[in-house]
Amino acid sequence: MNACLTKQILRTEPPAPRVTATNTTATPAPAEAVPHASPDASLETEIRAPHLIEISNLDFYYGEKKALDCVNLTIDANRVTAFIGPSGCGKSTLLRCLNRMNDLIDGAAVRGGTIKIGDADINAPGIDAIELRKCVGMVFQKSNPFPKSIHENVAYGLRIQGIRDRAEIARRVELSLRGAALWDEVKDRLNDNALGLSGGQQQRLCIARALAVEPQVLLMDEPCSALDPVATGKIEDLIHELKTRYTIIIVTHSMQQAARVSDKTAFFYLGRLVEYDDTRTIFMNPANPQTEAYVSGRFG
Ligand SMILES: Nc1ncnc2c1ncn2[C@@H]1O[C@H](COP(=O)(O)OP(=O)(O)OP(=O)(O)O)[C@@H](O)[C@H]1O
Numbered sequence: 001m002n003a004c005l006t007k008q009i010l011r012t013e014p015p016a017p018r019v020t021a022t023n024t025t026a027t028p029a030p031a032e033a034v035p036h037a038s039p040d041a042s043l044e045t046e047i048r049a050p051h052l053i054e055i056s057n058l059d060f061y062y063g064e065k066k067a068l069d070c071v072n073l074t075i076d077a078n079r080v081t082a083f084i085g086p087s088g089c090g091k092s093t094l095l096r097c098l099n100r101m102n103d104l105i106d107g108a109a110v111r112g113g114t115i116k117i118g119d120a121d122i123n124a125p126g127i128d129a130i131e132l133r134k135c136v137g138m139v140f141q142k143s144n145p146f147p148k149s150i151h152e153n154v155a156y157g158l159r160i161q162g163i164r165d166r167a168e169i170a171r172r173v174e175l176s177l178r179g180a181a182l183w184d185e186v187k188d189r190l191n192d193n194a195l196g197l198s199g200g201q202q203q204r205l206c207i208a209r210a211l212a213v214e215p216q217v218l219l220m221d222e223p224c225s226a227l228d229p230v231a232t233g234k235i236e237d238l239i240h241e242l243k244t245r246y247t248i249i250i251v252t253h254s255m256q257q258a259a260r261v262s263d264k265t266a267f268f269y270l271g272r273l274v275e276y277d278d279t280r281t282i283f284m285n286p287a288n289p290q291t292e293a294y295v296s297g298r299f300g
């Protein structure tokens with residue numbers, strides 16, 4: 001792990017519960033929501049680092065086409081943030097900016113603004129994108145397990161990290177599968193091919209694979225769009241559990257899903273951030289008529 005980047009990211013601890021005049025019902029973060037901090041550190045955290053991710057004036061292009069236009073957004077640690085908006089508005093593009101997956105696309109580039117995760121400017125010359133992706137894991141719309149055993153799918157990232165101790169790998173594979181609420185379903189068939197799992201199980205396996213390398217942030221791009229309601233419910237329950245330990249950003253076309261799983265919601269249109277607020281406000285009392293029209297299904 002890039003010690004420099006990790007240190008910079010770890011320096012930002014999750015926020016303590018905030019109580020403001022307009023947010024008096026904020027539920028306190030559970031104790032385990034501060035995995036790296038001592039109890040005394042949480043108060044300091046509130047003052048020092050309320051946000052884990054800070055996106056400032058971000059402009060992003062595919063060749064000459066501007067896909068993100070001056071996006072400003074701050075994302076809270078240990079919360080679920082939903083990105084919503086009509087097809088082509090830039091949700092996936094912004095998600096991929098957060099772990100620099102867009103680096104892999106020819107002609108795609110950030111041409112203005114910054115993204116900070118913790119204290120690190122992730123587009124700064126010293127930041128290694130591969131190391132960044134260990135801290136900022138991603139789960140895609142279509143589950144994409146490797147055509148290998150269930151065990152190997154999860155162990156893969158650990159081996160890349162240079163871990164060779166078989167007992168340690170087995171321990172972390174189990175931990176990750178438990179973390180992804182899949183262990184009980186697969187513990188007796190760890191050597192079976194992952195492609196034999198159901199779609200919902202494959203998606204949870206991909207979540208386990210992402211968790212194995214112990215990221216801080218989990219990006220999910222429409223993780224349930226290919227799943228039935230039961231499998232979707234399992235992933236949503238899982239998201240609730242995971243947010244005590246991870247900062248989660250989910251792209252979804254389902255307004256119900258955004259309302260169920262997220263704490264905050266960002267509405268995008270044509271590459272711009274139109275409105276960003278507590279999920280309840282976005283759905284019950286949005287400030288912008290465009291947001292209101294979208295969340296009530298009148299366009300998009
Ligand atoms: N690899 C690419 N090359 C060129 N243009 C792209 C590429 N990927 C996305 N775009 C364009 O950038 C804009 C934003 O696309 P993006 O995929 O981020 O939208 P989205 O909000 O995720 O849409 P959807 O809901 O359909 O997934 C669109 O106009 C799209 O055509």
Ligand SMILES: [Mg+2]
Binds near residue numbers: 091093
């Ligand atoms: Mg998309």
